[in-house]
Amino acid sequence: MRVFVVTLAVLGGWLAILPGSVETLYRHLDELGTQNVTVTYSLTLGVGWPVFMGALVIGGRLGDRSASSRRTIVISGLAGMALIGGWMFFTTTPVSLIVAWVALQVPVAFVVSSSLALALTHVSQKRRRLVSGLTGTAAVFSIFVGALVLAIFAVPTTVALAGPALVASVLALPLVWLSGKAPAHIANADERPNAPATRIPRRWAALLSSGFLLSCATSITNGYIVVFVSTWMSPSPADPASYVNLVILAATSLSIISGIVVAVLVPSAERARIIYASSAILVAAGIILMALVPEASVVALATAGFGAGFGAANGLELTLVAAMQPSMQRVGLDVGMFTAATTLPYVLIPLVAAGIFSINPTDGIGTLWWIAGNCALAASGVMFFAARPGSQTSRPSRKVVKA
Numbered sequence: 001m002r003v004f005v006v007t008l009a010v011l012g013g014w015l016a017i018l019p020g021s022v023e024t025l026y027r028h029l030d031e032l033g034t035q036n037v038t039v040t041y042s043l044t045l046g047v048g049w050p051v052f053m054g055a056l057v058i059g060g061r062l063g064d065r066s067a068s069s070r071r072t073i074v075i076s077g078l079a080g081m082a083l084i085g086g087w088m089f090f091t092t093t094p095v096s097l098i099v100a101w102v103a104l105q106v107p108v109a110f111v112v113s114s115s116l117a118l119a120l121t122h123v124s125q126k127r128r129r130l131v132s133g134l135t136g137t138a139a140v141f142s143i144f145v146g147a148l149v150l151a152i153f154a155v156p157t158t159v160a161l162a163g164p165a166l167v168a169s170v171l172a173l174p175l176v177w178l179s180g181k182a183p184a185h186i187a188n189a190d191e192r193p194n195a196p197a198t199r200i201p202r203r204w205a206a207l208l209s210s211g212f213l214l215s216c217a218t219s220i221t222n223g224y225i226v227v228f229v230s231t232w233m234s235p236s237p238a239d240p241a242s243y244v245n246l247v248i249l250a251a252t253s254l255s256i257i258s259g260i261v262v263a264v265l266v267p268s269a270e271r272a273r274i275i276y277a278s279s280a281i282l283v284a285a286g287i288i289l290m291a292l293v294p295e296a297s298v299v300a301l302a303t304a305g306f307g308a309g310f311g312a313a314n315g316l317e318l319t320l321v322a323a324m325q326p327s328m329q330r331v332g333l334d335v336g337m338f339t340a341a342t343t344l345p346y347v348l349i350p351l352v353a354a355g356i357f358s359i360n361p362t363d364g365i366g367t368l369w370w371i372a373g374n375c376a377l378a379a380s381g382v383m384f385f386a387a388r389p390g391s392q393t394s395r396p397s398r399k400v401v402k403a
Contacts, residue, residue: 002122002123002127002178002181002184003123003127003130003131003134005174005175005177005178006115006116006118006119006122006123006131006135006175006178007131007134007135007138008171008172008174009111009112009114009115009171009172009174009175010112010115010116010134010135010138011138011141011142011171012081012111012167012168012169012170012171012172013108013109013111013112013115013168013172014112014138014139014142014143015142015145015146015164015167015168015171016081016085016104016108016164016165016167016168017048017052017104017105017108017164017165018139018142018143018146019142019143019145019146019147019150019160019164020101020146020160020161020164021045021048024146024150024157024160024161025041025044025045025097025101025161026038026041027157028097028157028158028161029041029044029094029097029098031157032092032093032094032097033094034094040094040098042350044098044101044102045346045350046347046350047102048101048102048104048105049105049343049344049346049347050347051102051105051106052105052106052108052109052343053109053339053340053343053344053347054109054340055105055106055108055109055110055113056109056112056113056336056337056339056340056343057113057333057336057337057340058336059073059077059106059109059110059113059114059332059336060113060114060117060331060332060333060334060335060336060337061330061332061333061336062332063113063114063117063332064117064329064330064331064332064333067179067180070114070117070118070179070332071176071179071180073110073113073114074110074111074114074172074175074176074179075176076107076110077107077108077109077110077111077114077172078107078111078169078172078173078175078176079107079169080103080104080106080107080110081104081107081108081111081165081166081168081169081172082165082166082169084100084103084104084107084165085104085162085163085164085165085166085168085169086162086166087100087103087162088100088101088104088158088161088162088165089158089159089162089163089166104165108165108168109336111168111172111175112339113332113335113336113339114175114179114332115135115172115175116135116318116321116335116339117331117332117335118175118178118179119131119132119135119318120318120321120322120325120328120331120335121183121184121328121331122178122181122183122184123184124184128318128319128322129263129264129266129319130260130263130264131318132263132315132316132317132318132319132322133259133260133261133262133263133264133315134260134263135318136259136263136311136314136315136316136317136318137255137256137259137260137311137314137315139314140252140255140256140259140310140311140314141256143252144249144252144253144256146160146164201324201326203323203324204324204325204326204334206324206382206383206385207320207321207324207338207383208337208338208341209341209379209382210276210277210280210379210380210382210383211317211338211341211342211379212341212342212344212345212379213375213376213378213379213382214280214283214313214342214375214376214379215341215342215343215344215345215346216345216348216349216371216372216375217283217284217287217372217373217375217376217379218283218310218372218376219345219346219349220349220353220368220369220371220372220375221287221306221369221372223346223349223350223353224353224365224368225244225247225248226240226241226244227365228290228294228365228369229243229244229299231362231365232291232294232365232366232369233294233295233296233299234294234295237296243296246300247299247300247303247304248303250300250303250304250307251303251304251306251307251310252307253307254304254307254308254311255307255308255310255311255314256311257311258307258308258309258311258312258315259311259312259314259315260315261315262275262279262311262312262315262316263315263316263319266316266319269319269320269322269323269324272316272319272320272323273320273323273383274384275312275316276312276313276316276317276320276383277379277380277381277383277384278380279309279310279312279313279316280309280313280376280377280379280380280383281309281376281377281380282305282306282308282309282312283306283309283310283313283376284373284374284376284377284380285302285305285309286302286303286304286305286306286309287302287306287369287372287373287376288369288370288373289301289302289305290302290303290306290369291366291369291370291373317338317342318335321334321335321338325338352368352371353368356368
């Protein structure tokens, strides 16, 4: 039961913002008569993502104070999503929509960080791997569901933008019940004592760095795949949009499947580190292959491999956070920090891409693809280094004293 409560809450949080940021927000700003809609859309996301990252860390840290604090953060997040969802439904001006969209990031971040923290404190070790797989693929699944609904149903943009926030507040409602339950007993030989960490452990720093680098790679490919297909592939497909939709559907499906399967089958955190690093290599291989052989069949195959590696890495994230985060006293802060680290590239990469395209409009997309491939390789290298023998963080020894 606790597994599905946490999973639905994380899914709801991502559902509230990701489908809108991918497509619907732009369309609704255009319908409201926004001037320079592309610039306005980019600026809205550029402000919204930093707000989201800050709220992840703040909400996680505030929830760490006590069980009642976590419950308060959860309730605030649910109420905020419902209220702001209603606000967006009735908004009639671009300024009001922008303010509402940016404000929505705060309660969504509260729900996501609280859900992941409760997954580490209120779900048993036996079930945590399943939670890792489900929550790790929730973001991809939310985009998949959002795109599928928009493709099947003729949903007005107002409903498509505001509806997910209202749905999310309902999906995450059982989180209030879970936050009031006693923490699960985590029977884990690797369990840390509840003493505050005095420094950042090497493996935790490696996980933050690796997650950031891998997200740099995937944010480039996810954000600019249409540009890549339209300008870099030779010959370009007759219908680039349909081709992109096809490869995204295949990659997304494989990502969801591989994330859940790998998370459930990996029996230990040590193996999870190795598989995470190997998955990053698979992501890098897919990206580099696309750049080297930009033919339709090869790109489709490379995208499938990319999706499988991306999903496997996502499915292991919570398992690795549980094994590497410094202290159980700051679990909310730690999951907030990791999620913020993997979100930061969505702020930085558009700025980098704009600079590259301004210098080299013709071959800039190729440069971006090589940057993405190298970022994924670097992510793998960081995790392999963290997983090597002798790199364990020094921890207090735990001796079993027999009566």
